[in-house]
Amino acid sequence: EAQVTQNPRYLITVTGKKLTVTCSQNMNHEYMSWYRQDPGLGLRQIYYSMNVEVTDKGDVPEGYKVSRKEKRNFPLILESPSPNQTSLYFCASSTEYIPNNEQFFGPGTRLTVL
Amino acid sequence: QKEVEQDPGPLSVPEGAIVSLNCTYSNSAFQYFMWYRQYSRKGPELLMYTYSSGNKEDGRFTAQVDKSSKYISLFIRDSQPSDSATYLCAMSARGNQFYFGTGTSLTVIP
Numbered sequence: 001e002a003q004v005t006q007n008p009r010y011l012i013t014v015t016g017k018k019l020t021v022t023c024s025q026n027m028n029h030e031y032m033s034w035y036r037q038d039p040g041l042g043l044r045q046i047y048y049s050m051n052v053e054v055t056d057k058g059d060v061p062e063g064y065k066v067s068r069k070e071k072r073n074f075p076l077i078l079e080s081p082s083p084n085q086t087s088l089y090f091c092a093s094s095t096e097y098i099p100n101n102e103q104f105f106g107p108g109t110r111l112t113v114l
Numbered sequence: 115q116k117e118v119e120q121d122p123g124p125l126s127v128p129e130g131a132i133v134s135l136n137c138t139y140s141n142s143a144f145q146y147f148m149w150y151r152q153y154s155r156k157g158p159e160l161l162m163y164t165y166s167s168g169n170k171e172d173g174r175f176t177a178q179v180d181k182s183s184k185y186i187s188l189f190i191r192d193s194q195p196s197d198s199a200t201y202l203c204a205m206s207a208r209g210n211q212f213y214f215g216t217g218t219s220l221t222v223i224p
Contacts, residue, residue, distance in 0.1 A: 003158075033212070042120070042216035043158070043202060050210060058211060090157050098211075103212075105157030 003029045004106035006091050012112045013081060020109040021076045021109050023091030031094045032074040033058070033103070034066065036087040043090070049074055117141055117214055120215025129224050133190040137203035137215045140184065144205040144213075147179050149188045152200045152217065160190065163203070192220045 004025045013019055025032065033048035035058075045058030051066040063085055065077040074093075078085060088110050092103040120137045127133055145166050150158035161207055162177040163185075164170045170177045177191040186205075189210075203215040 031210075035214075036169075040122075040216060042118075043204075043214035045212055045214075048210060056210070059213065092157075102160040105159065108155075108157055 002104070004091055004093055004104050006089075006106040006109050008109060009084075009107065010110050010114065014114050015082055016080050019081060019111075020055075021078075021089060021091075021111070023074045023076065023106060024072050025074075025091075025104070026072065026095040027093065027095075027104065029070065029093035029095055029104075030071070031096060032068065033092045034074070034076045035090045035092065036060065036065070036085075038087050038095050039092060046076070048088075079110075083113050085111065086113045087111060115210055117213040118203060118205055118215045121218055122216050124221065126221045126223060127193055129193060129195060129222055131222075132194050133197070133220060133222075135188040135190075135203075135218050135220070137202050137205075139186075139213075141205075141207065141213075142181075142184065142192055143207040145181075145207055146206040147177070147186050148204040148206075148212075149175075149177055150202040150204060150214075152202060154199075155207040156223050158202055163219050193220075195222045197223050198222050 013090045034046040035043045039042045044060045047066040049084040057069045118206040147164045149162040151161045167181045174191045178187040200217040202217045
């Protein structure tokens, strides 16, 4: 089944404890992206990658890191999480960066930073 | 000023009604316009895509883009209870970086 998977789905952590949210797609997509979704602010893009070893900042990259060493994986790293990073995170992928190729979203990761 | 503005609703309509959802934007460089649907506890899924100005129809859904007014719309005809979801508009200038509206929550009452 073609899909984007994220792990973990739920995470409660404490301020300053490094964490990684994994994202993997099995559709051989070049483009991958991370978003966070917050009430009243909507979906905001954190980072995106147009191919392996190519990453760029989105609208809200502060406090996050990403890497794209393999085509199928695009992990999101929070080196020192803070409470303002409590959010619902989505990973997405598509065949190309041209948006008429649909972005497929993962199921989301709900992160709480205490 | 936000790049994309969208009325959050909530919007509640009877089954069979015509629904109109709208977004405005400030960046005149946007040329790719999308509508996503998001069910509760799920990721968004693409509903409609339009390039530049004009209309696009797909079944009960019609997307309109008016670049001169920086205004986009999604119309849903003969709305069904299964259309109950949050609708997100999204835009992009070059097809790599995307800006989403806050979403409009829609409930269609049987």
